[in-house]
Amino acid sequence: MSADFGTRLRALLTDRGLSLRGAARALNYDVAYLSRVANGRQHPSAQLAEALEELLEVSGELTALAMPKTPLSVSEAPPGPAKDIAQMKASAAYLLGHTDRYGGDTVAPAAVQVWRSAQRKLDSGEIPDKEQSGYLSAVSEAAEVAGWLLFDSGEREHARRAFLESHMLARHAGDRAMQWFALDMLAMLDTECSRPGETRRIADELLSQRRIPPRVALLARVRRGRALAQTGDRQRAMADLDAARGELEESLSPRDPGWAWWVNADEVVGHSGHALMSLGDLRGAIPTLQHSLEHATPRGVMLYRIGLLQGYTALKAWSEAEGEIYEISALLDTISSGRNRRLLREALRIVDRAPGVPSGLSSLASHTAAAVAS
Structure with missing residues (x-):
């Protein structure tokens, strides 16, 4: 499906005489991210599909191609761990797409149900040893998705428990990418709850790890910058956030985990706006937040x-x-x-x-x- 999207996107760009770099510049997206989408190596977000439709003057076509669908192989496959994993991933894609448009309140219970159901199967010992690692990683991701939707629903403590469970499962699976994701989500939650000390400890832990992927390090700088702003340390807060903005293009790496695809300039700018609000710099915060509205x-x-x-x-x-x-x-x-x-x-x-x-x-x-x- 991502390949179909990419094929159609490349054809539309050619028809309009527009390069990938030109489209990325017009939409304020990373050109490397857009390139991965255009070449079928990364799933397009609904947000990107809508922005491209407006730029290329088409209606509904790209959004339809970007809609997550359960592959036929999922419904046709015999029951077992592989089918369970595929269903978890398909459910996550649908629920996250819904949340971007409408918020997480109505779908958070469904995400929790997906996670808890998979967790019970894992705890019951039904999963064969040879498939344990992959299943653990999938349940870790399901817990992370549930945590994010619970967070968006305002269920902070339930979200924290989901993120902690996600981190534990990822650690047992040896899935470092999901461990980083769970830690980033915990740092996000601590920022929301005005716990800058805990946010900084998590960010510093991530930044101290060897061979951490560039985009994970970038996000850790964003989280630490927000925490420093909450303590009133403007110089170091803006240094971290400015460094994160400067690293956006250079940070793209094959080592980046798949979950880091959403990190773009507008996201980092939005965090800078909220940091300026925390610092009391309202005249700086307002135009920064206005810029983040665009995409x-x-x-x-x-x-x-x-x-x-x-x-x-x-x-x-x-x-x-x-x-x-x-x-x-x-x-x-x-x-x-x-x-x-x-x-x-x-x-x-x-x-x-x-x-x-x-x-x-x-x-x-x-x-x-x-x-x-x-």
Whole structure:
């Protein structure tokens, strides 16, 4: 399926007289990532497919090719570990695609069910010894996916348990790539929970490992930069984040794990915007977050707009804050993310109680908060 996408993408680029490098520049994507997709070596994200459709002026064609489908071999194969692994991967692809568009609330329970079902089979001793390692890795990935969706649903402690389980399973499987992934997810969770000390310990552990892939090291720098910003250490925080941005092109390596494909310039810029918010540099944070809106997923757009609402409120830019509330309200019927709703409620509470806030804006914030809570 990725090869079909790549073949059609190359044909469309040729028809439009556009090079891969030109397309990457226009979309602000890494050219190496786009090259891997175009050559069938990496699965395209729904976000990339939609951006390419807009650039190449086609409707629905690339998005349809990028939609995860369960291969025929999965349904036709006899029951056994190989079929279980294929089904886990197909389920993960579908659930993650849904989350990018609509948020994780409705699909998190399904992801937990996939993980727990596979875990029970593993614990029961049903998996033959010769297939244990591959099955352990697959269950580790299922736990990581469940953890991410639980995190997006606002279930922080359940997410932490899933990430810790993912790390343990990956360690037993000898799967270093999944171990790195689980640690990165734990660092992400600790950043969200304002535990900069723990985030830094994880990032430092990753960076101290020998022959760590460049993209994993880049993400560790991003996590550490966010943690340093939370402690008010601007110089070192921005040094880490600036280094991560500078390493984006150079960091691409055959050693990078498959899960690191999503790391692009907009993602790192978004983290820089949130770091600047933590440091109180609102005038620097706002244009940085605005830049990240351009290619974010719908769920990501909502997250960045919440950050912008916080920034405008702190600056007493009431008209801009009102505009952001209206923009966010338009997303509420589509995006179901407990994490984003919690962040939005906190931001709206600050608007409602801000000194000097116009009465109309205060009423709008209160009304929107009630809608979020319902």
